[in-house]
Amino acid sequence: MAKLLLFTAALLLCAVCAMSANRCPDCGTTPVPYPLSTGADCGDQEYKIRFDEGKLIFDSVNSSYSIAFISPETQRLVIRPASFAGDTCITTDFPKQGIQLNNSLPFNVTSSNTIMFLNCTESLFRSPLNCSSISLCHTYINGTQDAAACVDAPICCTFKAGGSTTAYSIRVRESGCSAYQSFVNLDPNAPLDRWPEPGVELQWVSPREPVCRSQADCTEGMNSTCGPDPATTGVSRCFCKSGLSWDSIAGLCA
Known part of the structure; x- marks a missing residue:
């Protein structure tokens, strides 16, 4: 039983460590969930909102x-x-x-x-x-x-x-x-x-996988690969590795 609990905990830890998109910081006490973006370096840039005077x-x-x-x-x-x-x-x-x-x-x-x-x-x-x-x-x-x-x-x-x-x-x-x-x-x-x-x-609309310029943009957790987007010419995305799936609500591969 103890081994089973340890194995389950390891699986959960693996999911947490999977590649996750860069969520924007909270605006005061208000969370900004992925894919909403308040800055150029977080969220998905097609989902822009902004923080102004609280x-x-x-x-x-x-x-x-x-x-x-x-x-x-x-x-x-x-x-x-x-x-x-x-x-x-x-x-x-x-x-x-x-x-x-x-x-x-x-x-x-x-x-x-x-x-x-x-x-x-x-x-x-x-x-x-x-x-x-x-x-x-x-x-x-x-x-x-x-x-x-x-x-x-x-x-x-x-x-x-x-x-x-x-x-x-x-x-x-x-x-x-x-x-x-x-x-x-x-x-x-x-x-x-x-x-x-x-x-x-x-x-x-549910967001696609994060856009990347190189593999360096997808290295967190080593669970995604930067590759060409078959739907958009000239765009690459962090696609989840085999065995993982893109969770568009949480913004991660798990």
Whole structure:
């Protein structure tokens, strides 16, 4: 029995010693899980976020948003949507047309978001969104001081994000709607005081093995080999040695 326990411990130790990607240091008390990257020498460079004045920030194509929550297990993060501009029914990212993600990067809007477009034009009545008088957006407008300025803008619409046309953007514009709000995993039957804090959930695609320039970039634990990426010309990666598998959540070969 003792030998079995020692053997099991050795296997676990081997897994811990396996090649692991370089995780970025914590930002204060907030962990930065792999593959998210706050610097040029850690994480995966396609998964960039940044640390600014004590907060983690996600940069979209045109605006920046503070990160409220990160779940490495589900490969998702939640950003805080833009606030209203003063006493208006216009969000502060309206000049940049709302949240727009780079569709060549590994982030997209999830289907867990209930999004409300506010202060809309009549053109939205021709959309597939729920812009009726009983749409959930009216519950929000009439029940919170945050959107008090939207009471005088009667057209609003509600929809669930994550479809093929909305996976990379939450768009506001003059010809559509001038403001939006979003809630993650919202129960439409819950009273307003039980709604979650506003947020927009994004998910990231599982990362590939780390990029390498030479074998020296893959020597930690001697469990990976720097070799050409068959999917990308001119790129090499640290591929796990025989008997090991790439764990994209933990960022290691084990």
